[in-house]
Amino acid sequence: MNPPIQQTLPPIARKQRLAVFKFASCDGCQLSLLDCEDELLAVAEAVEIAYFLEASSHFEPGPYDVALVEGSITTPHDAERIQEVRRQSRFLVTIGACATSGGIQSLKNWADHQEFLRCVYARPEYISTLNDSTAIADHVTVDFELRGCPINRHQLLEVLKSLISGRRPRTPTHSVCLDCKRRGTVCVEVAQGIPCLGPITQTGCGAICPSYDRGCYGCYGPAAQPNCDSLTSQYLNTGSTHETLIPLLHNFNADSPPFRDAGNRLRQSAVLDSSGGRP
């Protein structure tokens, strides 16, 4: 046995104050926090949960040390509210695809949202929404992004641990493929011809979908420096169609710039194809 080393970390002066805010979203990411069953008590002990409506109707006013922000901005009211959240928060972390890239609801950015309102609501004039669903970072400075739809609770715990110990969170930015290989999953693209976004998608989920014989659908958004066009032209050359690939990219992270632009280029080339190569 090695002799013990006489050294301890300085005690933290006071508990960090945590707040969780919700914008346009399904609540799934916030639930990941409640889902940390085993660690939840330790979390509650280590930080002061000052604002978390999903868990408690009791809330404390700001300022907060860390704000976890879920959801995208889709209404004029939320566009103002996020400014106030930013003012009250020292370190702002977006959680999930909605907050980080606008979410699945950003599909409306490609459509006429007035038409949606007319279809869905009996009295659309009472609804006040914006044309687009946008990421939190389009409105205020974001200190850290936690990706995923929903986020991974291990990564959430990493954020909380880093907050407690006063360091920056560490989450990998490499492709999903690296995790497929670590866990021994056979590539579904190469062995089964399933179009998979893994090579251009940031890891975080632990490569779940390919382990169930499904292609990755990019719910963690683009990996660092994604080469989207190389992947889409490979898939087009090996039998995938525009009809499969456009919704694959324009999905949970439709409005993240690399996926948005690559999908838009496919839309354009689909138009060219169907008009016999003429614009």
Added chain:
Amino acid sequence: MDCGTEVRRTEFLPTDQLSTLIATLRADGFRTIGPTIDQGAIIYDEIESADELPRGWTDRQEAGKYRLEKRDDDAYFGYVVGPHSWKRFLFPPSAVVATADRGDAGWDLRTPDHEPPRYAFLGVRACEIAAMKVQDRVFLEGPYVDPIYKKRRDAAFIVAVNCTQAASTCFCTSMQTGPRCKGGFDLALTEIDGGFIIESGSAAGDDVLQRLPTAPADETAFARAESARQQAVDQITKTMDAEGLRDLLLQNLDHPRWDEVATRCLSCTNCTMVCPTCFCSSVSEVSDLTGDHVERHRQWDSCFNIDFSYMNGGVVRNGIRSRYRQWLTHKLASWHDQFDTSGCVGCGRCITWCPVEIDLTEEVAAIRRSPGDPSRPAADTESKP
């Protein structure tokens, strides 16, 4: 394991006695790992009997594509190497290398030293033995010995299989690593009609062999085995000219081909992960919420991961061109300086498992076709990221 290069004894093992070989190894306390079908491919996993081997199956491989197919015979080893390699057992994808616990008296630091299983690998191909020898140089023969690798490697029993066919991606003949196993095994099999020619290559191999229900191998069996092995040689079509490759690549660090391959490469890491010689890992400290228990985790990593070249202040290889070039020039050039061998054994995995069909032999050939000025010194400065 003794890496003797001589065949010490040769016998004939009837097909139905392959199970006896597996049972004998298991009775000797080995965990037997062999080829088996899973997820649409032939992978390496624990097998308990010959019934779990991919009997009657084969693989069709080309750049970016792998498919299983039925054979028209019931051969046990009628395929080549697949997505897995033995490195996942010798150099595990993730491992805890140290732990620290905070107590009243300070930190208690420990190195976990669980006894790893004793593995018997069944169906190791010649290029894979060569790959183990490359990793031996990296993990065992340098100034730092990797204890995790060493324990597993020392205890492993290797049953090699001589290839009797090759895939379109194989080029072991160019790298002089196969297809014939010339050592580095305990036992080696060549599959022929009705059974196997079984050779022992070590004392441990002799010991197992003399307990198997073998028969003497006759001239016909030898001739059949020879022609089966020749069939693999004849099927190899891919080549990579290894002559002067180190200098060629290092003199062409600014070749336009690097820009071209960077437009296709996804920097996805697949090639490095499937490569049986790639050995990179990263180490990180993982704590619990209180910070009282900390573990140091080691995981496979890759030069294609942008964070892998992160140093204080920034990323060194901040572009796909730079990362692809790092991979290829390390594997085929600077590996020679570092380990006195090529890092490539010609198994073809990186070609098959690249989602966008990048083939390193084509990249090398393209640079060879139009090399830059060889009088230029082999630059090690990166003029362009």
